[in-house]
Amino acid sequence: MTRHERRVVGAAAAGLLMAAAGVGAASAGGSHVDGEGAETLTVWTYYVTGGQIDALDAQNEMFEQTHPGVKIDHVQIPFDQLAPRLLAGAATGDGPDVVLDNVVVDFPALAASGALLDLTPYWDAYPDAEQFPDSAVWRTDDGIFNVMSYTNLLAMYYNADVLDEYGIAPPTTIEELESAMAIVAEAGDYTPLSMSGVATPEGAWMFMPLLLSQGVGYCNLDEPSVEGAFTTLQGWADNDYIPTETATWDQADAWLAFASGDYAFGFNGNWNLGELAGLDFTAGTVQLPSNGSEGSVVFPGGEAIGIGSFSDNQDLAWEYIQSGWMSQEASLINFNTTGQIPTRADLADAPDLQANELVQPFVAAAGSTANWPASPNTAAMQNAMGQAGSAVISGALSPADAASQVVSDVTSEIADGGGSC
Amino acid sequence: MLTTATASSGSGSRSPVRLAVTRFTQQPWGYLLPAVIILGALAVFPLIQLARMSLSEVGPRTIVGPWEFIGWSNFRKAFGDRIFWQSVRATGTFTLVLLVVDLVVGYLGAAVLSSGTWSTNLALRIMVFVWALPPIVSGSVWRFLLAGNGAINSLLGLVGMESVDWLSSPDRALLSVSLVAAWASLPFSILVIHGGLLSLPTDVIEAARIDGAGFWGLSRHIVLPILRPTLAVLTVLIILYAFRSFDFVYVMTEGGPGTVTTTLPYFAYNTAFKTYQFGVASALAMVSMLVVIVLAVPYMLGLRKEHAG
C-alpha cells in the first residue's frame, strides 16, 4: 500500500471508530415529533407492490386528512425479516408504532416476546368490537395482541374459456372437480389444476380444506382421514391433473401458472382478483370444492395489526388502527382496492361486496372458516403438514407413510406446546 | 522471524506512543490484536448465545426473556428427528458435489483461464460478474430455467428427449440444487486458485518445461504441491459453505419436495425462523459446527507443515 492509501485506510478506520463511540443516531423505529409539531406514526409491513400498498396509501391519506398534524410513515420490511426484526427489537426496546404481521404462523412468538402491546383495554372500550368474529381477535392468556381488519381466503379460479370449450360447469364438490379434470387431462391441451404444494405452511394452507370439509383440523387429525386426503392428492399427481412441480410451488408460482392461460382451474386467493382484468382469457371464481359433509371450509389468512410495545404514541396508534383500518370506511377502501375481505360482520351485505360477482365466493368463504390451532407450536404443525403434502405430491412418500408421519408429528407438537389446541 | 534484537535501530523514536506502536509491530500478537478486538467484541457474543440457547428451552413463547436450562434435551430431540438424519445425508451429497466441481473443475478452469488471452480474461470477468449476483437472483433464474416448461427442458425437447422434473423429483432435486450451488461457487474457486497460480515461481516452472514436463506433469509435481495451502483452505471454506448456506435450497425448493433437499443448515434455519424453536435450532447449529471442525482436522494438522521459517 502506498502512503496515501494507508492514510485513507487510517482515516476511514478512525471515522468508523468515532461513530462507534456512540455518536450515531438510532432512529430505526418509533414515533417522534418533528420541528413543526407534527406527529409521525411508523407502520411496518411486508407489502411489496400492487393492491396492498395502494390500499395502505389510500387509507393513510384518509387518516391524515381527518387527523391533521399526523403523518404516517410506511416502512417496508422484506417478508422474511419482519418477525426476526420485531423479536430482536423486543429484547432491546426498539420497534414500530404499528405493525402488520403474518399472524397465522408468527402470532405465538410475537405475542409472547413482548414486542406487541396488549390491546385489551383499547378493545374493551371499542364500540365496534362486537362486529368482529372471534377469529379476527387474536388472544393469548396474557391479552389481545393482534386484530384483523381484513382476511385473505382461498377459493377456486377457473378459466371460463376452457370450461366452455369442454362444456364443463364450475364444480362444487371434489368428485365433480375430478371428473372435470379428467376431461381436461384427456384432451391434453390444458393442464387441469394449478395449486401450491410447497413444503411449508403455504402448501398446507392450500390442501387442508380437503380435510376441513370433513370436520378434520390440526387439532383432531386422524390417520384414516389424512391418508384419504393424501390419496386424493396422489391421484391428482399420478393422473397428471397437477404437475409434479406443484410440490415446490408456492402461491405466487401457482398463480403465475394459472395466469398463463394454460390451466383450467387454479386454487388461489382473493389478492389476485385485481389481476383478472389483465389476463387474456376470461376467469371465473367459485368456492373451493367441498370434500365432505362440512361443505367448503377454509382457514382464514392475511395479516393482522398490532401496536408495538415500545411505541411512544400508543393512543394515537390505536386511533390509527380504529379509523385507518377497522372502520367501515377504511375496510371498504381496502376491499375496493385489493379484494381483501373485511372481517366486520356489518359489511357482509354491503353493496360494494355484493356488487362484484367474482368476489362472492370469497365472501361466502369468509363466512365458513375454521379456527387455526391455538397451540404455540402452530407454525411447526403447519410446516409438518406442508412437508407431508409436498412429499405425497412428488412421490417421495406414500399417502400412508406421510399420513402416519404427519399425525405423529402434529400430535407431539401439540403435546410439546402444552396440550391445548 | 519477527522478533529480533535489532528492532528499534531503524526507528529512533522516543515518544511513548511511538514506543508502544513499535512494540506492537515487533511481536506477532501486535498484528493480531485489531482482529482479536473486533471479533471479540462482535463475533464471540453470538457464539456464546448460540451455545447457551442449545442448552436451554427457547421456543415460540420463550425467545425473549430468561431461558430455562434443560441440558442435552435439545440435542436429544434433534438426534431423534428423522429429518435430522435425512438432512445430514443431504448435506453430505451437497458437500461432495461442491467439492468435486469446485476443486476439480476449479483447478482445470483456473489453469486454462490463466493463459491471459482476451477470451480467457473475458470468461473470467463474466464468471465473477455472475458470481457476484445474490443467490436470490441466480437461484431464481435457475428455478425458471429448470422449470417444467423452462429453457433446459425446451432444449431437451429439441433433441427429442423428455422433460425432466429437475427440482421436484425426489430423485433429482438434491442433485439439481447442489449443481446450481456448485455453478454459483465455481467462479470463487477459480478466482482463488487463479490468484495462487499468478504467484507461482516462473523460473522453476520454466526449468521444468524446458525439461519437457507437460501440463499434467507440471500440475502433479510442481503446481499442486505449491498450491497446497491455497487448496487446503479452499477445501475447508467449501465445506464450511456447504454446512452453513441454505440460500439456494431456500430459493429453489424450500427444502422440498417433502424434505428431500432439506440440508442441515436449511433445517436449522427453518426450525429457528419458521417454527421458532430456537433451542433445537441452536443444537442443530452446534452439531453442524462440530461436524465442520471434525472435517477440518486434517487441515488443522496440516497447518503445522505450512509454517515456513
Added chain:
Amino acid sequence: MIGVGRRWGHAAAGVLSVVYLVPLAWIVITSLKSDDQIRGAPNALAFTPTLDVFREVLDVGGGAIVTSLRLAGFTTLLVIGVGVPAAYALSRLASPGWRRLVTIAMGVLLVLQMVPQPMAVIPLFSILARWKLVGTLPGVVLADVSLLLPFAILLLRPFVLSIPGAIFEAAELDGTNGWQRFRYVVLPLSANGIATVGSIVFILAWGEFIYATTFLTEQTRLPVSGLLAQQINLYSVSWNRMMALAVLTSLPLLAVFLLAQKRLVQGLSVGAVK
C-alpha cells in the same frame, strides 16, 4: 503459463462463458418484460421489450447503489486493514507457543464462521443497540466485518505464506524492523492476494442482506441487497423488477471488479522481485 495451450484456453473460455452467460441473458431478457408478459409467458424468448421496469426501478435503485457502495467499501477497507496483519501474524512463526496459538486461532476462525448468520442477528442486534448503532451505516459495517473477517483471514493466509522465507531472512539481515518488513516485503508480495480477497469481500458485503435489512430499516437507506429481498413476499414476486434491479445494481460491482482485476490479471511475479 503452465503448459496449457492457447486452443484449450479459447475452448474452455467459450464453454464457461456460455454456461455463465445463459442465466445472465435470462436476467436481462426478464428485466425487459412488462408485468403482463411475465404473467403470460415467463420463459418466452420472443417478445417486445420495454424499458418501463427499468425506469420504475431507477430512482429507488440509484439510492440503494450509493448505500451499497458505502457499505461494501467501508467493510472491505476495515476487513483488509485488520485482516492482512492478522493473516501475517498467523503465518509467521516466532516460537512453539505461537505455533500452538495459531492452530487454536484457526480453529476459532472456523468456529466463528459456523454461527448461522440469521441466528447471530438477534445477539448482534442487542450489542449494536447498546452502542446506539442500530439504524446507522457504521452498525451494519461492523456487523458485516464480524461476518467476513474470519473468512478473509483464512483466505489471506495462503497468500502471505507463499512468500519465500529466504526473502524475510534477507530483509532481516538488512537490519529492517518488524514493521518495515511488513510494509515493504509482505504487502507488495501479497498484493495479488490482497486484491483478490478484497474483491471477494467487497462482493460478499454487497450481497449481504440479512444484517443490512435488520439493522437498517428506513426505506431510503436500504442497500441493493435489501431491495432485491423485498421483491419477494407471500403474495407475489415481481420478477421483472427484481431482474431489472439485479442488472442495474451489478454494474457498479462490475466496475469495481474491473479496477481490481487489472492487478489480478497482470499480476506480480515473485520471481521478478528476486
